[in-house]
Amino acid sequence: MDLEEFDEGAREATAGDPAVQWDAACEVLGRLVSKDAYQRWFRSSRLVGVEDSRAVVAVPNEIHQVWIETNYLPELASAVAETIDGVREVKLVVEDGVVLDADPSRGPARPAAPREAAVVAPVAAESFEKRLKAAGLNPQFTFDSFVVGANSQFAHAASEAVAKRKGPGYNPLFIHGGPGLGKTHLMQAIGHEYLRKQPGSKVVYLTCEKFTNEFIDAVRKGDLEKFRKRYRSADVMLLDDVQFLAGKDRSQEEFFHTFNTLLDGRCQVVLTSDRPASEIKSLEPRLISRFECGLTVELQPPVFETRLAILGKKRDEWKVRVDEGIMRFLAERIRSNVRRLEGALMRVATFASLAGEHVTEERVEHLLRDLLREEAGKQVTIDTIQRAVADHFDVRLADMTSRRRPASIAFPRQIAMYLSRTLTKGSLMEIGEAFGGRDHGTVIHACKKIGSQMESDASVRDAIGVIEAGLRR
Numbered sequence: 406m407d408l409e410e411f412d413e414g415a416r417e418a419t420a421g422d423p424a425v426q427w428d429a430a431c432e433v434l435g436r437l438v439s440k441d442a443y444q445r446w447f448r449s450s451r452l453v454g455v456e457d458s459r460a461v462v463a464v465p466n467e468i469h470q471v472w473i474e475t476n477y478l479p480e481l482a483s484a485v486a487e488t489i490d491g492v493r494e495v496k497l498v499v500e501d502g503v504v505l506d507a508d509p510s511r512g513p514a515r516p517a518a519p520r521e522a523a524v525v526a527p528v529a530a531e532s533f534e535k536r537l538k539a540a541g542l543n544p545q546f547t548f549d550s551f552v553v554g555a556n557s558q559f560a561h562a563a564s565e566a567v568a569k570r571k572g573p574g575y576n577p578l579f580i581h582g583g584p585g586l587g588k589t590h591l592m593q594a595i596g597h598e599y600l601r602k603q604p605g606s607k608v609v610y611l612t613c614e615k616f617t618n619e620f621i622d623a624v625r626k627g628d629l630e631k632f633r634k635r636y637r638s639a640d641v642m643l644l645d646d647v648q649f650l651a652g653k654d655r656s657q658e659e660f661f662h663t664f665n666t667l668l669d670g671r672c673q674v675v676l677t678s679d680r681p682a683s684e685i686k687s688l689e690p691r692l693i694s695r696f697e698c699g700l701t702v703e704l705q706p707p708v709f710e711t712r713l714a715i716l717g718k719k720r721d722e723w724k725v726r727v728d729e730g731i732m733r734f735l736a737e738r739i740r741s742n743v744r745r746l747e748g749a750l751m752r753v754a755t756f757a758s759l760a761g762e763h764v765t766e767e768r769v770e771h772l773l774r775d776l777l778r779e780e781a782g783k784q785v786t787i788d789t790i791q792r793a794v795a796d797h798f799d800v801r802l803a804d805m806t807s808r809r810r811p812a813s814i815a816f817p818r819q820i821a822m823y824l825s826r827t828l829t830k831g832s833l834m835e836i837g838e839a840f841g842g843r844d845h846g847t848v849i850h851a852c853k854k855i856g857s858q859m860e861s862d863a864s865v866r867d868a869i870g871v872i873e874a875g876l877r878r
């Protein structure tokens with residue numbers, strides 16, 4: 406059937422008037438997309454009709470078709486499904502010879518016969534929110550709500566590339582970093598984007614703890630087949646906190662097979678962990694190498710400007726009022742964990758609204774004393790580095806500052822100097838002073854030596870990685 410025939414057939418088959426139905430759909434659409442997006446992309450579109458539970462929407466040209474298909478299909482589908490009885494799919498077709506008119510003052514665009522079949526989008530009866538919920542996703546965790554800083558630039562770009570299927574071999578994508586730094590947020594943003602662009606895709610988010618518990622349950626009930634089917638048929642699998650697999654041999658075995666099936670079936674897998682795969686204790690080597698065969702990215706703690714931007718974003722999202730000065734105070738004092746930063750903002754905002762008074766820094770200091778004390782304990786100082794390094798190499802803390810020179814002591818001391826230089830703001834003089842009054846030349850020499858050993862010797866790299874991860878936890 407050609408589309409002109411379809412046009413006629415559809416009109417007859419539809420009980421309602423397409424123009425009236427389109428108006429109703431547009432009313433809903435206007436709430437789902439921005440005013441600007443509505444004017445630009447939908448005002449010159451029209452409903453041709455409905456046939457066999459498929460709504461046919463004509464758009465002025467291919468640019469509209471591609472743009473709507475890529476960016477607004479779920480919203481269009483929801484609006485149409487909500488307002489027209491029995492609609493299960495939306496099809497976009499391109500009008501022939503329509504005048505493209507995005508200016509609302511010029512009246513409605515002139516409809517013409519649809520020319521070309523474009524895309525068929527299945528409309529789930531449920532809303533987008535329901536689909537997010539079914540996938541286990543938090544609706545707030547999107548790319549839009551994620552503030553990108555130097556600490557997260559690479560991880561963010563990789564996640565976007567995966568979501569847009571632009572990465573060549575980013576499978577699996579392995580995101581690691583300390584607690585509360587946005588790993589779950591980024592991972593779920595990928596799932597969110599997939600569902601938005603491909604409403605029919607099966608996105609599964611779950612924590613490794615849940616995976617393990619369900620697996621144990623399935624074994625107990627003799628229900629393994631159902632368990633396998635559920636997870637092995639996903640298009641996108643988002644698995645949070647894989648460090649939880651450490652030491653759980655049977656779960657690792659099952660996970661290994663699930664993982665292989667997913668990758669073989671071209672499912673996109675995204676994993677998060679609080680440390681690099683190679684540092685997860687008691688994790689089978691074959692799993693480590695599987696985890697590392699795609700792309701590994703790290704989230705670092707954000708710098709002051711990024712922390713302030715995150716606070717600004719949350720303040721806007723939550724529509725709360727907190728002074729700029731207090732925001733700066735929070736960004737300055739809470740450095741290691743964005744979740745903690747958010748919690749502090751929420752506490753201050755709640756206090757301000759309940760007490761109805763101007764919140765001073767002294768008041769905030771009192772209000773957040775437990776949190777600020779914990780945070781102060783988290784900060785990496787030359788002292789904490791010396792302790793961590795002495796602990797790791799099993800030497801006495803006093804040897805960090807002593808004059809003793811055997812390699813078994815000089816080497817850890819040089820590593821501690823290197824870490825002090827890279828992880829603290831201490832000057833060469835201050836660092837030298839903290840290591841038993843050594844001069845800045847000694848510190849430079851230690852940093853150069855360890856820096857070049859890091860490049861050539863994997864065991865030095867590993868040792869430093871382990872100490873660093875411990876310091877950040």
Ligand SMILES: Nc1ncnc2c1ncn2[C@@H]1O[C@H](COP(=O)(O)OP(=O)(O)OP(=O)(O)O)[C@@H](O)[C@H]1O
Pocket residue numbers: 546550551552553557582583584585586587588589590591679715718743744747
């Ligand atoms: N760059 C960011 N921009 C906006 N919000 C952020 C950012 N980073 C983290 N957050 C917020 O901080 C909170 C904690 O983030 P998330 O749960 O993703 O951390 P995580 O790294 O998975 O932590 P954990 O390892 O403890 O599970 C979330 O509410 C998230 O939205």
